[in-house]
Amino acid sequence: MNTHTFNVLEYDKLKKEIIKYSILDTTKLKIEELTPFKDINVIKKELLYVSEVVEIEKYDEGIDLSGINDIEKYIKRIELIGTYLIPEEFVSIKKTLRAFRRVKTKLENLESKYRNLYMKFRDVPVYKGLEDIIEKAIDDSCEVKDDASLELRNIREQKKNISLNIKNKFDDIISNPLNAKAIQEKIITEREGRMVIPIKADFKGQIKGIEHDRSASGQTVFIEPLSVVSLNNKMRELQVREREEIKKILLRTTDMLRMNKEGILKISDAIVDIDFIYSKARYALEINAIMPKIIEKEYLKLIEARHPFIEKDKVVPLTFEIGKNYNTLLITGPNTGGKTVALKTAGLHTLMALSGILIPVNEKTEIGMFTGVYADIGDEQSIEQSLSSFSAHLKNVHDILENINKSSLVLLDELGSGTDPIEGSAFAMAVIDYLKSKKVKSFITTHYSEVKAYAFNEENVETASMEFDANTLSPTYRLLLGIPGESNALKIATRLGLPTEIIERAEKYISEEDKKVENMIANIKEKTEEIENAKVEIEELKKESEKLKKEYEEKVIELEKEKNSILKEAYENADKMIKEAQNKAKALIDKIKKDELKKEELKATEKSLNMLRQNIREEKTKNVKIEKKIKINLDLKIGEKVFIKSLNQDGIVLKDYPNKEKAQIQAGILKLMVNYDDIKKSEQIDKQKYIRVNNVKKSNVKSEVDLRGKMLEDAIYDLEKYLDDAILNGYKEVYVIHGKGTGVLRKGVHEYLRTASFVESFKIADQNQGGYGCTVVTLK
Secondary structure, three states: OOHHHHHHOOHHHHHHHHHOOOOOHHHHHHHHOOOOOOOHHHHHHHHHHHHHHHHHHHHOOOOOOOOOOOOHHHHHHOOOOOOOOOHHHHHHHHHHHHHHHHHHHHHHHOOOOOHHHHHHHOOOOOOHHHHHHHHHHEOOOOOEOHHHOHHHHHHHHHHHHHHHHHHHHHHHHHHOHHHOOOEOOOOOEEEOOEEEEEEEHHHOOOOOEEEEEEOOOOOEEEEEEHHHHHHHHHHHHHHHHHHHHHHHHHHHHHHHHHHOHHHHHHHHHHHHHHHHHHHHHHHHHHHOOEOOEEEOOOOEEEEEEOOOOOOOOOOOOEEEEEOOOOOEEEEEOOOOOOHHHHHHHHHHHHHHHHOOOOEOOOOOOEEEOOOEEEEEOOOOOOHHHHHOOHHHHHHHHHHHHHHOOOOEEEEEOOOOOOOOHHHHHHHHHHHHHHHHHOOOEEEEEEOOHHHHHHHHHOOOEEEEEEEEEOOOOEEEEEEEEOOOOOOOHHHHHHHOOOOHHHHHHHHHHOOHHHHHHHHHHHHHHHHHHHHHHHHHHHHHHHHHHHHHHHHHHHHHHHHHHHHHHHHHHHHHHHHHHHHHHHHHHHHHHHHHHOOOOOHHHHHHHHHHHHHHHHHHHHHHHHHOOOOOOOOOOOOOOOOEEEEEOOOOEEEEEEEEEHHHOEEEEEEOOEEEEEEHHHEEEEEEOOHHHHHHHHOOOOOOOOOEEEOOOOOHHHHHHHHHHHHHHHHHOOOOEEEEEOOOOOOHHHHHHHHHHHHOOOEEEEEEOOHHHOHHHEEEEEEO
């Protein structure tokens, strides 16, 4: 890359636009010296930094850089011990340290959103202590504060007192009627650091004192009255002491900065970096730019690219690529049609992206790693271009061809122009051949028909044109890929009303070969328009298809909702049936308890209950689609205690049928066949307990059980048996009397109740129900 390329692509102009947003002179110089980076990782990082600052400006109230200064020169100047800074320089350093601390604090608070910026400045220190030291010594008006030291405070208080005494002395002189004629003006002024009064020259002997000065006319003398001479002497002495004390304060404060020199220099560099990134971000916001994708290979894909120097409402976005299916893009079209703008857009956007500057494009844009961008672009609308020689054009092309390689991007405007069309065409085609042989990516514009025809038939070369509306005699600035541009000179002349005789004669002078080329171009354009119309139709069909697809998906969702509603209703019906069955089972149990059924009737009841459970399952199967069951292996043992889910009750295993996945369970006084999926294993109990449960005497169960005076183990056993009977009798709430005593029995009962699966909750009874001696149990 060279200066000529930067000039013709307006890269230098772009940097001047960015500089407008800079604060520091160091930053301005850094932007002036900016060139594209060579390392892809550096480029990506730079783009990320700028992109994150743009996001901060948009959504997080921006970055406050007010007060920053170039402080590096101050820190380097105090490297020598004994040197010190002046108050103005201390204030600049303080404001810069404070500005960086604000920025870093903001990045720390937003670390998760702006990770890259946070990491860039994470290790740069902040110096709140130094800020406070400077703040204590020097105010923002760059004056050393009275509180900077006790000695300075004392000196300044003495100065105030002496100044007041001097003023009183002068007031006495001025207010004395005898001196009225002698005093030129009733003011107190200063000469050579001493307080004096202006006296008329003719009356100078009237006021005794020392003459320090005369006016230019000689009519006024400035007298220091004898009564204030000693006071002025004291004031001069205090002023000297004050200057010495201020110097000591500045030396001490400078020493503090010198001790932290390395860290402050890091802050100085960081502030320049922030200002640099901020300048690029502010410019990106101005031109509505975004971060493109940077890729390793030599490839350029611009989507809806806008030249940053053309007004937003006037620029026509360009879309094209190079480096994938072809390495050379030949653009044709009329003058002022936008060919040069297309070349400049491609070149400038590449330079911007490789320099870490956001570009005004669509987010799908991709910029490749070009090690060099070379351009020979003229402005055909300028007088300078009209007067330029072909030799200058050749020199630029020569310099470009000398430096290019496979990773170069070349932009050549009106290649071969400025000389005989036949030789110019031959030259242009030869240059294109050379660029192809080097596999260089190139954008080239031309007017020559021979070059158009050559490019159309050449491999690895794509043709394009800037659209021109012959009806309005104006360009549309749209880039049409795959279509070489027509020559519109005669069409324009006809529209402008030139005599038909001239138009016809001009057409005769056009060679047959050129006519063939123009006819070919016209035919291609016609076919392309047909294709474009077909694409529009396809797009409409696609939209219609999408609409139908959306309607179908909505219908599927609606049917799915209806299906879910049906399933929900089926489950609710099944649940209702189960509850009814449980109520019937309880009614049967009540009858059994009252000895209303004989032994044979008991067996019939058990059979009815099993049949009822089977009917529930069959009804549920009809209403609800049940997923395929996974085979269950419980490995039950005779006498083992289990929990029956559907009855919400414990039971004892009497017999096990693994092949059928069923077991015979003794639940209270009932014997039931229960499926494995309705069984939950509990702790084993011994056969003695099983026998005792089996032989429980049928009797009416009360709503309370008294455990007082029993050992804990016996009490828990009796409680468990009682709760079984209570559940079978339909109790929802029972009272367990354990007495107050030592509390051991109450604690053991409570521990058992916490683990009992059929207990919903329990609590200590109210005072009128037994208080701490009784527990109220709510059953499921």
